[in-house]
Amino acid sequence: MPIELVATEAKRQMEVRLSRRLHEVANQRIWFDERPGPIRVDVRFDDGGRVLIDLGPGLGKLSNTPDMEDLESLLINTFDLELADQVTHHGISFLFDGKDMYFYHPEERPPPPRQRARMRSWPRVVLSPGHGHYRLYGQKDSYSWVFQRTEQHGVQEDVITMEYARLLKEEMSQRPGMLTPRLTRLDWDLTHAETRKPWSYISARYYLAWEYPENPEIWHSLPEDKTKGRERLEDIRSRPLFANHIGADALVHLHTNAEPSGKVRGARAYHYKDSPESKKLADSLLCGLKEVIRAQPKYKDFQIDDESRNDGDYGENRLAAMPSALVELAFHSNEKDAAALLDENFKRAAVSGLTKGVQLYMDGEGCEPFVVTEVGQGSGYIHSNATMIFSYKGSPRPPVIFNFEEIGCNPSAAECMSQQDSRDIEPSPMIYYGLRCPGVPGVRKYRLTLIDRDGVASSPVEGEVNCKYSHY
Ligand SMILES: [Zn+2]
Structure with a gap:
């Protein structure tokens, strides 16, 4: 209510x-x-x-x-x-x-939102894996390098966010029309000299300091701050400040969530409350995640929010001049969610879903569920190929498996129209050519299901094909 x-x-x-x-x-x-x-x-x-x-x-x-x-x-x-x-x-x-x-920090006011560069053919996306090692100060100027989160159920958030970012970068760079995204942390396994840890463990602030020594406004944005956790705050701020610096078109933060009771589960997204474009991006990410993750039988009931939330005041979103969304993939404080985060199938699905969400947002398209909306009556000649036309909604990822299953035929009689093939999907309405009419004429009923490359299936629809004698 x-x-x-x-x-x-x-x-x-x-x-x-x-x-x-x-x-x-x-x-x-x-x-x-x-x-x-x-x-x-x-x-x-x-x-x-x-x-x-x-x-x-x-x-x-x-x-x-x-x-x-x-x-x-x-x-x-x-x-x-x-x-x-x-x-x-x-x-x-x-x-x-x-x-x-x-009121207390007027300097924290968000920059005026930049409109999304419409119709830009090669959008620049920044991926920001959450957290990482930072310098926590103690007495005087002594410090130690520490992770920002504690490990739970085998998940170290600081590290797993980088794993997802790497996979996402690879996935996005392979999709047509997308540039390789920029990361706010270094994704190489080079050793970071000071900590002797892999660079991929180190938070954004230090990587950006190394990459942009001339631009301390990105990574050392609070020179007056003398608090012990000052570099962690600069780390959070450095992510949107970097995206602003390079004029990115979208910023996606990757996190996993935690909560003390261990009961809460599922994927969520957050956007800054006064940025409607950020909400669109975040909603599109959730929608992509939902479609692909739930297409995996093991995760068909995985909890994923329908809409992004605007709670709180996450600096990572607030300081971004472009649409910015923070995705919490699952709760690492929950045992089952943590197991999902570590599961290769879940990783693949999440990465594919996020890519889809970014792509649909960038193309200015809504994220609709994949359904076949209409099937026209097909026709063809016996012992030959029939043609049928159908319409669909949604954004299936090619290639798509076309599964025709004739209703009420006898498979052993070898006169069944049932068949399965995999092909590219053309814009709706699409003409499908290649449905085999068997040797017996008549109107045949079939059930059609389409399954895309991510395993996303349309719900089955029924249609008819009239297989006739040939003229010859
Ligand atoms: Zn986090």
Whole structure:
């Protein structure tokens, strides 16, 4: 039920219950080295159906820190778990004593959105694998290199995001009409001298510093910041700043999700709330993911959101001047989701689905499910090939398997029209030539199913072919 339809008193009770629960979750650990202490959480539904979570005035100054992004993400995931789909809302915003983060950090305001370069034939996509090793400062100027996430169920988010980015880069560069995407981290297995770790483990900030030494505004955007986690914050910021620098047409962040109960599952996407183009990109990515992942029998029920969310204030999206979407492929805090993330079939499907989502968005096309909408009566001569015409919707990836199965014929009598072949699919309506009429004349009924290269199948439709005697 939409939150707007909930009675005032019931809404009030929900606010109280959710405030208490989020307060409890937020205070299970200590956040913010700079200002450790109890965190106040106040949940309210505004008149427009948006959720406002107020964390009080003291954290306003820290509203742009990576710790805050983690705290917000924890509260968003807990909030959704608590509501358990009983009530829907229009997104979650965080406030600090009634004011948004720009009150405390006017410099964090997003750049004016650039319209998508329409009809650009070779769009430049930036892929940003989330997290990676960074320098965490301690006493004085001492520091240690650490991952940004902890490993759960065999998944180290900092590393697996790079694996997906590599596969995605390869997949996208093989598709017609697409340039090889740029990555915000180095995908080679060269050794990073300082850490003795592969470069692919290192976060974007250091790779971009190495690649663009003359442009510290990309990777050292907060020279005044003296906090211990300053380079992690610069890492987050460096991703959209790099995409802005090279004038990218789209930015896709790859992440895996986490949440303390271990119960929450599925794929989600996030966009910045004031960027409708980013929402279109993010929705298209989810749609592509859904179609291809669910086409795999093992993942036919895998949970994937229908629509991108605009909760929170992820700097990775906010600072981008182009459409930008953050994809959370699955929850590595859930055992089954983690196993999926590590499964080669899931990886392949996810990468193919994301490629499809980007491609459809770039082509300005909606993402529609693959269905055969109409089949005309076909005709042909016995012992020869018949022609039939059909219409379809969606964006199947060639080659497509055409599976004709005659209804009610006797296969052993060798007079069945059933056949299967694989060929390119032409724009709808398509004329199919090559359906074999057997030696016996008559109107034959068949069932047609199309299966594309990703395993995406249209639901079966029935049609007829009139097989006639030849003139000769
Ligand atoms: Zn992440």
